[in-house]
Amino acid sequence: MHERVSLRDYAALLDRYLRPYGPRVALLALFIFTGIGLRLAYPQVVRFFIDTARDGGAKEDLIWAAGVYLAIGLARQFVFLGGSYLGQDVGWRVTNTMRGDLADHCLRLDMGFHNEHTPGELVERVDGDTTTLSNFFSQFSAQVVGSFFLLLGVLTLVWREDWRMGAALSVFTLVSFAVINLTRSVAVPYYAAEREGFSRLFGFLEERLSGIEDVRTNGAVGFVLDRFFxxxxxAYGRVVRSETMGAALRSVIGILFAGGHALALGMGIWLYQDGIFTIGAVYLIFEYTTMLRFPLYQISEQINDLQRATAGLKRIEALYRIRPRIVDGDGEIPSGPLSVEFDDVSFDYFPGSPVLRGVSLRLEAGRTLGLLGRTGGGKTTLTRLLFRFYDVAAGQICLGGQPLPELSLRSLRQRVGMVTQDVQVFPATVRENLALFDEEVDDVAMLAALDSLGLSGWFHTLPDGLDTAITAGGLSAGESQLLAFARVFLSDPGVVILDEPSSRLDPATERQIDHAVRELLRGRTGIVIAHHLATVRRVDDIVIFDAGRVLEQGSRETLASDSKSRFSQLLSAGLEEYTA
Structure with a gap:
């Protein structure tokens, strides 16, 4: 069941986003009403010319009327250009603001939401739906509102000529508006289905293109193409149905106009034959009747965009109604290394499928912890909970002695830094990648970070220094991780999480990474998801995970010297076999 969007919803949307651009909107309104006045004056000048010529009036009066006609024509073009520019300007300013608000809202939603919606679907929501609404702000509002007042002006002037003609055209106009109002809800399901089809298409393309290497290497191109078709x-079927519905609505308006035009022309001839109208008055009614075609046509055209705007607005409102389950705190985290404590923590992504069960561990400030365990054992989930991407189902996590729910998310994510194996490199400059587009980070701090991490040699190979443009494909795996180390170093966190930074690297790069890791962990609390013996030798404490439970924990030296400990047995058997 598709709910109808009320006029109050549209008014609230207009007020919210147009209010900051009040002066521009006022100027746009001035252009609109000036244009309406000029259009209504056109037939009056022509009627004066016809009746004056028929009655043998002065030549000077005819020349004057022709001059006014020409001046009105030139003024209309100026007003049209100014109104078109202001309409587009206001429309795009408003929708860019809306696009920013919607993107900010999506970025603040929980990870569970992002796991349920593909990036392509969110792009369609943030960009596609707001682009549809841009026409509502830039054209629909101006043209339909302007058309309404043009209709009102035409009917008022027709009533002045003859009440019977005015009454007939008024009834026709009311019937037309009633029909148009009824069609508002007819096409909404079709346009909503069209946008949903595009959302699925873009989501499908994003997922397949992001995994293009796996698709090719596994010979799945044919299967992907079949699914794509x-x-x-x-999506094609949805578009055809929505366009067919739009064409049907336009046809309805066309038929209505043909009937109204025939009615007005017939009554004009009748009143002329009765001696009530002059030839000029008949022309005036005919021209005003013809003029009705423009607002009716505009309304019939823009009604399609209103339906699309309705569908887009409903989808945007549905997205806004999704609220993050993570409630922000207001506590601030002090500087320096921080202690980390998990107290009987349990968590599951889906009910009935526990990932962590009764996990308890404590890491003192300034020490480094090595997390060991098989893939899927819960190590990555542990780090996600520390960032508070999710809230725990039971138990409590404390950072620096403070429960996570009491801390502000901004402070938490500033004081906890993470380097993963899959580093996101943006197609931008080195400066923008290091600072993550934060213009307040100065070049001196960036250069100092690169130097501290032993990256000066790599930096000097860059042709344009910090202004060198880079892409993900243009950096090796080692260079990408070094870039990620510098990002974290710049933020100066109290806790650093590393997901096996030396995994799958050549020996030379591994030595460079090892130096960077030592510098990054100096004076900070560290958590390392370990897969190699060399990494384990770097940590102070060990925690071994299996199936979401802590099997063993303690200092590395104590566990290594105890032949009965699981860690000592792993060292003897080979850590790589256990963590595979």
């Missing part, structure tokens, strides 16, 4: 065919 199915998704594309579904």
């Amino acid at each position: 199915r998704v594309n065919r579904d």
Whole structure:
């Protein structure tokens, strides 16, 4: 069941986003009403010219009327250009603001939301739906509002000529508005389905393109193309149905106008034959009747965009109604290394499928912890909970002695830094990648970070220094991780999480990474998800995970010297076999 969007919803949307641009909106309104006045004056000048010429009036009066006609024509073009520019300017300013608000809202939603929605679907929501609304702000509001007042002006002037003609055209206009109002809700399901089809198509493309290497190496190109044709065919069918509905609505308006035009022309001839109208008055009614075509056509055209705007607005409102389950705290985290404590923590992504069960551990400030365990044992989940991407189902996590729910998310994520194996490199300059587009980070701090991490040699190979443009494909795995180390170093966190930084690297790069890791962990609390013996030798404490439980924990030296400990047995058997 598709709910209808009320006029109050549209008014609230207009007020919220147009209010900051009040002067521009006021100027746009001035252009709109000036244009309406000029259009209504056109037939009056022509009627004066016709009646004056028919009655043998002065030549000077005819020349004067022709001059006014020409001046009105030139003024209309100026007003049209100014109104078009202001309409587009206001429309795009408003929708860019809306796009920013929606993107900010999505970025603040929980990870569970992002796991349920593909990036392509969110791009369609943030960009596609707001682009649809841009026409509502830039054209629909101006043109339909302007068309309404043009209709009102035409009817008022027709009533002045003859009340019977005015009454007939008024009834026709009311019937037309009633029909148009009824069609508002007819096409919404079709346009909503069209946007949903595009959302699925873009989501499908994003997922397949991001995994293009796996698709090719596994010979799945044909299968992907088959799925693409199915998704594309579904989107095509939705577009055909929505466009057909739009064409049907336009036809309805066209038929209405033809009937109204015939009515007005017939009554004009009748009143002329009765001696009530002059030839000029008949022309005036005919021209005003013809003029009705423009607002009715504009409304019939823009009604399609209103339906699309309705569908887009409903989808945007549905997205806004999704609220983050993570409630922000207000506590601030002090500087320096921080202690980390998990107290009987349990967690599951889906009910009935526990990932962590009764996990308890404590890491003192300034020490480094090595997390060991098989893939899927819960190590990565542990780090996600420390960032508070999710809230625990039971138990409590404390950072620096403070429960995570009491801390502000901004402070938490500033004081905890993480380097993963899959580093996100943006197609931008080295400066923008290091500072993550934060213009307040100065070059001196960036250069100092690179030097401290032993990256000066790499930096000097860059042709344009910090202004060198880089992409993900243009950096090796080692260079990408070094870049990530510098990012974390710049933020100066109290806790650093490393997901096996030396994994799958050549010996030379591994030595460079090892130096960077030592510098990054100096004076900070560290958590390392370990897969190699060399990494384990670097840590102070060990925790071994298995199936979401802590099997063993203690200082590395104590566990290594105890032949009965699981860690000592792993060292003897080979750590790589256990962590595979």
